[in-house]
Amino acid sequence: MLKYTAIPILCLTLFWSCNQNPKVSSNETNPKLVVGIVVDQMRYDYLTRFYNKYGEGGFKRMMREGYNCKNNHFNYIPTKTGPGHASIYTGTTPKYHGIIGNDWYDKILKETVYCVGDTSIRSVGTNASSGQMSPHRLKTTTFADENRLFTQGKGKTIGISLKDRGAVLPAGHTANAAYWFHGGEEGIWISSTHYMDELPNWVKLFNAEHSVTKYLTEWNTFHDISTYTESGLDLNAYERGFNGKDSATFPYPLDKLKDANGGFDILKTTAYGNNLVTDFALAALTGEDLGQDAVTDILAVSYSSTDYVGHNFGVNSKEIEDTYIRLDKDLERLLKGLDDYVGKNNYTLFLTADHAAVNVPAYLQSVKIPAGYLNHAQTRRRFESFMEQTFNSAELIENISNDQIFLNRRLVHTMGLKLEEVQERIVNELINYPHVYQVYSATTMSTSEFTIGIEALLQKGFNQKRSGDILIVPDPAFISYPKTGSTHGSGFNYDTHVPLLFFGKGIMQGSTHIKTEITDIAPTMSALLGISFPNAAIGQPLDFVLE
Numbered sequence: 001m002l003k004y005t006a007i008p009i010l011c012l013t014l015f016w017s018c019n020q021n022p023k024v025s026s027n028e029t030n031p032k033l034v035v036g037i038v039v040d041q042m043r044y045d046y047l048t049r050f051y052n053k054y055g056e057g058g059f060k061r062m063m064r065e066g067y068n069c070k071n072n073h074f075n076y077i078p079t080k081t082g083p084g085h086a087s088i089y090t091g092t093t094p095k096y097h098g099i100i101g102n103d104w105y106d107k108i109l110k111e112t113v114y115c116v117g118d119t120s121i122r123s124v125g126t127n128a129s130s131g132q133m134s135p136h137r138l139k140t141t142t143f144a145d146e147n148r149l150f151t152q153g154k155g156k157t158i159g160i161s162l163k164d165r166g167a168v169l170p171a172g173h174t175a176n177a178a179y180w181f182h183g184g185e186e187g188i189w190i191s192s193t194h195y196m197d198e199l200p201n202w203v204k205l206f207n208a209e210h211s212v213t214k215y216l217t218e219w220n221t222f223h224d225i226s227t228y229t230e231s232g233l234d235l236n237a238y239e240r241g242f243n244g245k246d247s248a249t250f251p252y253p254l255d256k257l258k259d260a261n262g263g264f265d266i267l268k269t270t271a272y273g274n275n276l277v278t279d280f281a282l283a284a285l286t287g288e289d290l291g292q293d294a295v296t297d298i299l300a301v302s303y304s305s306t307d308y309v310g311h312n313f314g315v316n317s318k319e320i321e322d323t324y325i326r327l328d329k330d331l332e333r334l335l336k337g338l339d340d341y342v343g344k345n346n347y348t349l350f351l352t353a354d355h356a357a358v359n360v361p362a363y364l365q366s367v368k369i370p371a372g373y374l375n376h377a378q379t380r381r382r383f384e385s386f387m388e389q390t391f392n393s394a395e396l397i398e399n400i401s402n403d404q405i406f407l408n409r410r411l412v413h414t415m416g417l418k419l420e421e422v423q424e425r426i427v428n429e430l431i432n433y434p435h436v437y438q439v440y441s442a443t444t445m446s447t448s449e450f451t452i453g454i455e456a457l458l459q460k461g462f463n464q465k466r467s468g469d470i471l472i473v474p475d476p477a478f479i480s481y482p483k484t485g486s487t488h489g490s491g492f493n494y495d496t497h498v499p500l501l502f503f504g505k506g507i508m509q510g511s512t513h514i515k516t517e518i519t520d521i522a523p524t525m526s527a528l529l530g531i532s533f534p535n536a537a538i539g540q541p542l543d544f545v546l547e
Helices: 009-020 044-048 058-064 080-088 141-150 165-172 201-209 254-260 263-271 272-287 306-315 320-342 361-366 378-390 409-414 417-428 443-447 453-460 518-529
Strands: 031-037 065-073 103-106 112-114 157-161 175-183 187-190 297-303 347-354 397-401 404-407 437-442 472-473 500-504 510-517
Touching: 031 080, 031 165, 031 175, 031 320, 058 157, 058 500, 080 141, 080 165, 080 518, 103 397, 141 157, 141 518, 157 165, 157 272, 165 175, 165 297, 175 272, 187 201, 187 472, 187 510, 201 272, 254 263, 263 272, 263 306, 272 297, 272 306, 272 320, 297 320, 320 347, 347 518, 378 397, 378 417, 404 417, 409 417, 417 437, 417 443, 417 472, 437 443, 437 453, 443 472, 453 472, 500 518, 510 518
Parallel strands: 031 297, 031 347, 065 510, 157 175, 157 297
Antiparallel strands: 065 500, 103 112, 175 187, 347 500, 397 404, 404 472, 437 472
């Protein structure tokens, strides 16, 4: 007969606690400030490809003094800006946080909605509608939200980005403020009534005194262009460029080009857009007194110009190389500002990206790598003909967007059809189309469990309430995009492999090739701070990066 030894409840509790989270920091040793940096559209190989062009105080300092996760990936599809920022800060994927794209077809409203668009609130700082933004479509908390709850609202959260979604989603629901850049004819930083009724004095002063006109100058390469050997030819057939200039080649006279390119919005598509973000982030440090007491504050900074430049010129362009060389200088400036104002051992920082990007398919074709462009119009005509012949109605198609097909479920029911059978017949049809790699139905996504491969990434991006009836995966490096510039969105490595650097207080020095996932960041920051994980987090704390 077996005998059981009683173990005191307290001992069990201590054993469980220690083994569950062995490296959680006590509140007394927490950093005064956590800084999250997201570089929009940054491929991991930008760290290594341009390494010799970087100075010692930006990327290299983070890699040298901090921890470099070299095999970090997004673990879902689609790899887009909105979902990326949401996933980094919530520790979960679109399946749970609900941000399934930058915009998507709303099956309830029967219209396309924007991930942070909110017409129930007003713009602050401008009369334009560009300030009508909030995180109301984000279903879960961010680690910034959890810090606000933990500190009884004493810890501040500030989000900053050129893009509204890059500021709003990381900051979460409870943020003190999120600010984004409004270009056009104004060139100012704005917010919304979700956060405030009017801009604080420091922002008003910044908008008045820090005129962005100083950046409407010539954009030329930081170093002699002949030394930019890590990128392709300056003059090539794979770049779009700016209206009003015959070729996409350096230099770019921005003051002369601005009127034909959206006024101050032209700055977003240059390296100078990152200067604007750094200027404003440094002003926010002092304007909001961040990191000045024992209660941890959070500053979420997203650099968006890297994405605009990548879309316009492609990932192998001189323009993208110069943008990262200059971003490195901005990071050095930001780190120095943090050192001086918060203190070298008083802040913790991470740097990652919201997605990476594919090489321009036309360029890949030129070097004999399979790649190309999708003809959606031709595919749609063929598909509508199939629906007419098979179900006697093309009206069963309610919407096609984001590589998804939404069926008119009411009409499916009215016609006496079975939804699962309609979905399956569509899957079997589409898989035969050119450059369709995989196709899955909503029923399969809801009833099967995938653990590896593209299927698993697709499932983690599938939101039962918001996603479509049919999910389509195009062939690798086949995109729906113009033949100039790069884009993103897939689950292939060129879109999922992004940097992940940890730096500062509480962080080990080192590196790893162990695979990490984007959803591990928020739990790691939560563990560092000793706070609750975001309420739908699926990632795991990366114990090996924590002291």
